[in-house]
Structures are given as structure tokens and as C-alpha cells.
Amino acid sequence: MKFSKKTIAAVSMATLLMFSMVGCGGGSQDQSNKSAKSADGSVTLNFWVHETDSPEGQLYKQRIEEFNKAHEGKIKVDLTQIARTGDASGYDDKVNAAITTNSLPDVFTVDGPNVAAQADAGVIQPIDQFVDKEDLKDFNKDIINQGTYKGKLYGLAAMDSSVVIYYNKDMFAKAGITAPTKIADAWTWDELYENAKKLTKDDVYGIDMNLKWGGEWNTFAFLPLVQSLDGQIVADDGKTVDGLINSDKSVQALTYIKKLVDNKVVNPTPIDNSFENGKAAMAMTGTWEPGNLAKYPDLKWGIMPYPVAKKGGKAVSPCGAWGYYMTKACTTEKQEAAVELIKFLTNTDACVAIYKANGMPPARATAFNKIDEFKKEPLNVITEQLQNTATVRPLTPNYPVISDQFSKAITNTINGMDPKQALDEAVKQISVQVK
Amino acid sequence: MSLQIIFTIAPLKERWIIIKIMKKNRIKANAVSISFVLPAIILLFTFMIIPFALSFYYSFMDYNILKPNAMSFVGLDNFKKVFTDTIFIKSIYNTFRFTILVVPLQLGAALGLALLVNKKLKGIKLFRLAFFAPTVLSLVVISILWTIIYNPNNGLLNSILNSIGIASQPFLSDPTQAMYCIVFLSAWQGAGFQMMIFLAGLQDIPTYLYEAAEVDGASKVQQFFNITLPGLKNISVLLFLTITIGAVQLLVQPMMMTQGGPLNSTVTIVYEIYQTGYKYRNMGYGSAMTVVFTAIILVIVLIQNKLMVSKED
Numbered sequence: 123m124k125f126s127k128k129t130i131a132a133v134s135m136a137t138l139l140m141f142s143m144v145g146c147g148g149g150s151q152d153q154s155n156k157s158a159k160s161a162d163g164s165v166t167l168n169f170w171v172h173e174t175d176s177p178e179g180q181l182y183k184q185r186i187e188e189f190n191k192a193h194e195g196k197i198k199v200d201l202t203q204i205a206r207t208g209d210a211s212g213y214d215d216k217v218n219a220a221i222t223t224n225s226l227p228d229v230f231t232v233d234g235p236n237v238a239a240q241a242d243a244g245v246i247q248p249i250d251q252f253v254d255k256e257d258l259k260d261f262n263k264d265i266i267n268q269g270t271y272k273g274k275l276y277g278l279a280a281m282d283s284s285v286v287i288y289y290n291k292d293m294f295a296k297a298g299i300t301a302p303t304k305i306a307d308a309w310t311w312d313e314l315y316e317n318a319k320k321l322t323k324d325d326v327y328g329i330d331m332n333l334k335w336g337g338e339w340n341t342f343a344f345l346p347l348v349q350s351l352d353g354q355i356v357a358d359d360g361k362t363v364d365g366l367i368n369s370d371k372s373v374q375a376l377t378y379i380k381k382l383v384d385n386k387v388v389n390p391t392p393i394d395n396s397f398e399n400g401k402a403a404m405a406m407t408g409t410w411e412p413g414n415l416a417k418y419p420d421l422k423w424g425i426m427p428y429p430v431a432k433k434g435g436k437a438v439s440p441c442g443a444w445g446y447y448m449t450k451a452c453t454t455e456k457q458e459a460a461v462e463l464i465k466f467l468t469n470t471d472a473c474v475a476i477y478k479a480n481g482m483p484p485a486r487a488t489a490f491n492k493i494d495e496f497k498k499e500p501l502n503v504i505t506e507q508l509q510n511t512a513t514v515r516p517l518t519p520n521y522p523v524i525s526d527q528f529s530k531a532i533t534n535t536i537n538g539m540d541p542k543q544a545l546d547e548a549v550k551q552i553s554v555q556v557k
Numbered sequence: 558m559s560l561q562i563i564f565t566i567a568p569l570k571e572r573w574i575i576i577k578i579m580k581k582n583r584i585k586a587n588a589v590s591i592s593f594v595l596p597a598i599i600l601l602f603t604f605m606i607i608p609f610a611l612s613f614y615y616s617f618m619d620y621n622i623l624k625p626n627a628m629s630f631v632g633l634d635n636f637k638k639v640f641t642d643t644i645f646i647k648s649i650y651n652t653f654r655f656t657i658l659v660v661p662l663q664l665g666a667a668l669g670l671a672l673l674v675n676k677k678l679k680g681i682k683l684f685r686l687a688f689f690a691p692t693v694l695s696l697v698v699i700s701i702l703w704t705i706i707y708n709p710n711n712g713l714l715n716s717i718l719n720s721i722g723i724a725s726q727p728f729l730s731d732p733t734q735a736m737y738c739i740v741f742l743s744a745w746q747g748a749g750f751q752m753m754i755f756l757a758g759l760q761d762i763p764t765y766l767y768e769a770a771e772v773d774g775a776s777k778v779q780q781f782f783n784i785t786l787p788g789l790k791n792i793s794v795l796l797f798l799t800i801t802i803g804a805v806q807l808l809v810q811p812m813m814m815t816q817g818g819p820l821n822s823t824v825t826i827v828y829e830i831y832q833t834g835y836k837y838r839n840m841g842y843g844s845a846m847t848v849v850f851t852a853i854i855l856v857i858v859l860i861q862n863k864l865m866v867s868k869e870d
Binding site: 240392534537551 | 835
């Protein structure tokens with residue numbers, strides 16, 4: 123049969139059209155939650171995680187297999203791993219799209235500061251009725267706080283995070299400086315400044331504070347400076363910031379950072395790994411650092427606690443991590459199973475396993491007891507901080523814009539703006555975006 | 558034989574059959590042409606027209622992307638906010654600053670490179686490839702690469718400057734220098750693409766014009782201004798328009814390299830829209846910004862069209 127040129131053209135156009143439609147469509151079919159209980163009475167849960175190929179990601183694959191085996195015939199978990207591409211935009215975009223198209227999974231991971239917004243929007247559901255109240259006491263208080271909104275608990279985490287000051291033992295010995303090892307002996311802001319000054323010479327800075335990172339790091343690491351003066355950046359109503367984010371206390375905190383920068387004891391644009399390479403005597407950074415330090419076995423390092431404003435003053439330290447939460451898509455007959463999954467992902471074994479995978483401190487006291495490293499120097503400082511002084515970041519649906527503006531105020535201060543002016547700017551911008 | 562001819566010589570009774578056939582042919586022809594254009598129209602609708610219509614709709618709403626069901630009508634409130642938002646206004650200023658700097662730089666560089674590689678030397682193709690290569694790399698990769706080059710402590714650029722006796726520059730950490738740094742690397746990245754188009758245009762200019770000019774005693778400079786430039790006129794207009802439209806949409810470089818800083822000197826319109834809509838979840842307000850932005854681009858394009866096309870015969 124001989125096809126005319128026109129027929130061939132028309133058929134190929136139709137095929138092209140068909141393929142382009144298929145290409146644009148796709149994606150949400152595999153996420154459907156329509157089948158609650160399958161014929162044999164077992165429940166299928168869709169679980170989204172933000173880790174793919176990292177050790178933590180591999181751990182999830184393993185743990186979900188264990189869970190499925192242990193609950194065979196009753197609960198089956200479908201794990202979907204979505205990569206966070208730079209600032210979590212890949213994972214966040216997928217979640218936002220799922221909210222708009224009503225194709226959320228049953229359980230997914232959420233970063234601590236984002237819980238309030240999700241809870242306020244009804245994207246996640248409370249799990250109070252399914253958890254063991256006694257068991258909750260084992261968790262770090264800040265983990266319970268980060269997962270709670272308006273009195274209801276929405277989820278739990280297996281790991282936590284903190285910020286401490288790592289110090290170079292050799293440089294300290296040479297300068298005759300002794301580092302505190304307990305929060306009760308923690309340095310004051312003035313002591314930190316004086317000692318950093320002593321250690322700054324030639325091309326070595328007293329301390330590296332990752333001032334180049336900006337973004338959430340600024341709020342995560344430096345908000346406790348404000349909180350230790352009993353200040354806050356937003357009122358309990360979740361939106362009033364005038365008089366708070368730009369209060370004297372905040373100005374004091376930012377002025378302190380500015381003092382460190384202006385006196386050149388900290389580099390505003392630090393070289394990567396300056397502490398590891400001996401270009402900084404101290405590093406104020408997160409609890410992920412020991413993994414990095416392991417690659418430099420010649421460096422003798424110790425840990426000292428987060429500084430306090432003045433001797434005997436309120437001790438505050440950063441905290442917060444990604445946790446596991448149940449969504450509004452989880453129908454009533456699946457909710458108990460979903461919380462079973464959350465409990466499995468946050469039991470003591472899970473906490474220890476996650477520490478082994480990514481080096482982050484656990485969220486539970488029993489896990490702290492099981493991991494030797496956290497019971498002795500230098501990591502015991504982290505234990506003390508997380509169990510005593512960890513203070514959660516503000517629990518408000520408006521967290522993204524408030525944190526972003528606070529962070530920008532810090533960056534502007536480092537770049538020379540007057541702290542009060544920078545914070546007033548923050549108030550102005552927040553009022554534009556928040557009702 | 559053409560149907561028209563048959564029509565004229567056919568007896569009146571038979572003409573209605575021919576009319577029927579002609580109508581059928583026309584429908585068949587229309588069907589074929591429509592099916593060729595249909596995929597493009599569907600894609601255009603799905604990815605451009607419908608989203609823009611939705612944006613326009615959302616711009617009158619208070620819409621938090623976590624609460625799609627709680628959308629509420631707020632009339633012109635979002636637009637009133639847009640015109641008093643100092644950061645958004647700064648972003649318009651920054652975007653214009655970027656565009657005014659990058660367009661002549663990139664076009665000039667593209668033309669210069671095209672003239673350089675328009676020679677029949679051995680290995681010239683390697684140079685063409687080298688100049689074109691940056692346009693193939695993703696902007697994200699280029700931004701990260703140049704952040705390292707611009708590093709104030711030990712970046713490549715400062716090392717080079719130091720070796721010739723110039724002090725290290727803050728580059729991206731300085732409110733005045735940051736935008737110029739972005740302008741430079743953007744022109745570096747994009748010039749190769751326009752160079753190829755200019756090259757095609759240059760090779761289109763008939764060589765006898767140059768030969769005639771040589772005979773008349775015209776210098777190389779005179780030849781350039783009187784033969785080359787006029788010959789490239791249409792291409793230049795097109796490239797000018799496309800570079801401008803691309804430049805006002807600057808997003809990746811400030812997002813990856815400076816996050817809008819320092820001191821908001823590199824916030825661009827699209828970056829502010831992205832922050833407002835996705836980070837702060839204020840989709841309604843972000844949509845209003847989008848509508849204002851589209852209006853601005855429309856005005857630019859209309860002005861450019863008028864200025865450029867009016868000189869045509």
C-alpha cells in the first residue's frame with residue numbers, strides 16, 4: 123500500500139502530538155492514594171524523603187525494607203526519594219505541587235522551622251492520639267517543641283543539630299588559653315572576643331563563623347545570641363515583629379557580630395575549611411563538622427559550648443532538624459499505621475543508625491546513652507547543650523520571610539550597614555509580605 | 558490540470574461538482590496545515606497562555622501556596638503594594654542597570670569575535686568552538702564557577718590582579734562591584750551564541766561589495782561602517798531584542814552567587830518574584846509582580862520595535 127506524502131505527514135504529526143501530551147502529563151499517577159486498604163486488608167503508605175544517594179538516603183532504603191518485613195501483610199511502605207537541589211528547592215517544589223494537585227503522600231519529611239506553616243495550613247495532621255506519652259519524654263525537649271503547633275504534636279525526628287565552637291588545641295596551648303568544657307564555664311561574648319583577638323595573627327583568624335553562607339545559617343547560628351539576652355524576633359502572635367526583631371537586644375547581638383568583623387578576628391568571606399587548614403583558631407559551626415575533621419587526622423581539636431552574653435547569663439543554643447510528619451492525605455483508616463511508621467523511624471535504633479550515617483546527634487536520651495562518643499569529650503558538650511539549652515526557632519507560619527529578613531539584616535551588618543538600620547529594614551520588608 | 562482551468566471550460570451543469578471538489582480540497586488542505594500547527598499551539602497554550610491567564614487571576618487574590626483552597630479576592634491591594642515595595646522597585650532599577658550594561662557589552666563582544674573568526678585560517682573552527690562553548694554550559698554551573706574565580710581571598714582573578722600589582726578586590730562582596738561582576742560573566746557566557754549568528758550574517762554579505770570598495774580605495778574602517786554594519790542591520794535588531802528580553806529576566810546568577818546582596822544591589826525582578834511566590838509563599842502578591850513585569854517588558858519591546866523598525870523602508 124502506497125501512502126501519500128500528506129498521510130505520512132499527518133500520521134507523524136499526530137504521533138508527535140500524542141508523545142508530547144504523554145510527556146507533559148505523567149508523574150502523579152504513581153502517587154495516588156485512592157486505594158486505602160487492599161484486598162488482603164493490608165495498608166499501603168506513601169512515604170517521601172528528601173535524601174537520595176547520601177548515607178542517610180541509603181539508610182532509609184534499608185530501614186523501610188526492615189519495616190515492611192516486620193509488618194508483612196499489615197503495612198507496606200512505598201518509599202519515594204526526592205533530591206533537594208540547592209536550598210531544598212527540588213523537594214519543596216514537589217511538595218508544593220502535591221499540595222496544589224491534592225497528591226500528597228501519607229508521611230513525609232519536613233524541616234523543623236517549616237512545621238508551623240504546614241500545620242497552620244492543614245497540610246499535616248496531629249498525631250497526639252497515637253503516640254505513647256511516656257515515650258515522648260525520652261526525646262530532646264526541642265524536638266517535641268519543633269513538632270508542636272498550637273498545643274498539638276504533628277511529628278517527631280530521629281536526629282537533632284547544634285552549633286558549638288571547635289578549637290585548635292595546639293594554637294590554644296601556644297597562646298596559653300584554656301577552653302571551657304561545660305556550659306557552666308562557657309565563655310562570655312567578651313571572653314570570646316578577647317581570646318579570638320589574641321589568636322588572630324598573620325594570616326590566621328581567631329574564629330571562622332561561616333559568614334559567607336547567609337540564608338538559614340545566619341538565623342540558625344546567631345538567633346541564640348538574641349535569645350540569650352531574653353529577646354525574640356517575633357511575638358507569640360506569629361506576625362508582630364516591630365519592637366522585637368529591631369529591639370535593643372537584637373541590635374546588641376548584631377553589633378557584637380559587627381565588632382568581630384570590624385576588628386578582623388573573623389573573616390567575612392572565609393576560605394573553605396579554614397579551621398581544618400590552620401587558617402582559623404576556632405570554628406563556630408554545626409554538629410556535622412566532626413565528619414569533616416575526620417579527614418584531617420593531624421589536627422588536634424576540642425569542643426567548647428556556645429557562648430553566653432555575660433557570666434551566669436541565660437545559656438541558649440541552636441537546634442532543629444528534619445522530622446517525619448503525617449499529611450492530610452492520610453485517611454483515617456491509615457493513620458494508626460502512619461504513626462507506627464513515624465515511631466519506627468524515630469526509635470532508639472533509628473537514632474543510633476542515623477548518627478552512624480550522617481554524624482548528627484540523636485533526638486533521644488536513650489540513644490545518647492547508647493552512643494559512646496556522646497558520653498565523653500569532646501562530643502559531650504553537644505549532649506549537654508541539646509539536653510539543657512537548646513532553644514527552638516520561632517514557631518510561626520510566617521517563618522520563611524521573618525528568618526530571611528533577619529538573615530539579610532545580619533549580612534547587611536557584616537557589609538557595613540548600621541545594625542539598627544538593617545533591622546528596621548527587616549521590619550519594613552516583613553510588613554510587606556505578612557498580613 | 559489545475560481545477561480552476563477545468564472549471565472555466567466545463568459546462569455549467571458540471572460546475573457544481575467541481576465546486577464540491579474544490580471545497581473538499583480546501584478543507585483537506587486546512588486540516589493538514591492545522592495538524593502541523595496544532596502541537597505548537599497546544600504547547601503554547603499549556604505553558605504560556607494558560608499560566609499567564611492564571612497569574613493574572615491570582616494577582617487579584619490573596620493566595621498562600623500551602624492553602625490553595627483559602628484563596629480570597631483582594632482586588633487591587635497587591636498592585637498598590639507593588640508600587641510602594643522598596644525592594645521590588647530596587648529590583649527594577651537593578652535589572653535595568655544590568656540590561657543597559659550587558660546588551661552593548663555582549664553584542665559588541667559577539668560582533669568582535671565574529672569578525673575575528675570570520676577568516677579562513679587553519680584551526681579557526683577550534684576557536685569558534687571555544688568561544689561558543691560557554692553557552693552550552695548550564696547557568697548554574699557557570700555561576701558556581703565564577704563565584705570561585707571571583708573569590709576575594711584566593712580566587713583566580715585576584716591572583717592575576719595581585720601578580721600585576723593590583724590589590725585584591727572584594728568583587729561579589731562589594732555592593733558597587735557585585736553587579737558589574739555579574740554583567741561581565743553574563744556577557745562572557747552569552748556572547749558565543751550571538752557570535753555564531755553574526756558569523757552567518759557576515760558570511761551572507763557578498764564579497765564583491767568589499768572588492769568594489771577596495772578598488773574605490775576605501776579603508777578597512779570605512780568598509781566596516783559602510784558595508785559590514787548595514788549588512789548586519791536586520792540581524793543586529795533581532796539579536797538586540799532577544800538579548801534585552803533575556804537580560805531583564807536575570808535570575809540564576811544573583812540566586813546562585815549573591816542571593817540578591819550585598820545590600821540588595823543584585824536583587825532582580827524575577828528573583829524577587831521567585832522569593833515572594835515560592836519562599837514566602839505569597840503567590841498572589843508574586844503574581845501581581847509578574848503582571849507588572851510583563852507590562853514593563855511589553856513597553857520595552859514596543860519602544861524597541863518603533864525605534865528599530867522605523868528606519869526600515
